[in-house]
Amino acid sequence: GVELVESGGGSVLAGGSLALSCAVSGSTPRITYCVAWFRQAPGKEREVIAAIDTGDTPDYVDSVKGRFTISKDNAENTLHLQMNNLKPEDTAIYSCAASEPWVGYECLSSKYYNYWGQGTQVTVSS
Numbered sequence: 001g002v003e004l005v006e007s008g009g010g011s012v013l014a015g016g017s018l019a020l021s022c023a024v025s026g027s028t029p030r031i032t033y034c035v036a037w038f039r040q041a042p043g044k045e046r047e048v049i050a051a052i053d054t055g056d057t058p059d060y061v062d063s064v065k066g067r068f069t070i071s072k073d074n075a076e077n078t079l080h081l082q083m084n085n086l087k088p089e090d091t092a093i094y095s096c097a098a099s100e101p102w103v104g105y106e107c108l109s110s111k112y113y114n115y116w117g118q119g120t121q122v123t124v125s126s
Contacts, residue, residue, distance in 0.1 A: 003115070004025075004079075004096050004097070004115060004116060007120070008020040012125070014088055017084045018083045018122060022079040024077045033102070034112075036070075038095045039092035039122075049064050050064060051110070052107065053105045055105075086122075092122060094120055094121075
């Protein structure tokens with residue numbers, strides 16, 4: 001399987017920035033599958049917000065495009081999410097996820113995320 005351990009998060013005022021990291025370990029020496037960031041706001045369903053494929057091509061939902069940047073460090077097997085210009089509506093629990101090993105593309109729409117980090121709270125105050 002795959003193990004994911006997150007770090008980062010916290011509280012910030014609107015317009016501020018935060019960074020999340022996710023250490024990925026598993027049966028392969030490199031991340032050769034989809035990895036993504038999800039979030040779940042209070043009273044809402046969990047949603048994918050950013051994903052990156054095996055070719056390191058990122059993809060984003062419209063609500064975070066231009067503000068968030070997903071990246072992957074292949075040497076360290078670490079996933080990152082840089083969040084700028086944060087808004088109160090970005091408040092949520094953020095989780096990193098990895099897909100099944102045979103899924104490498106079309107990551108934003110993949111239904112095969114079966115490995116999850118523990119989640120970290122991000123709170124944005126106005």
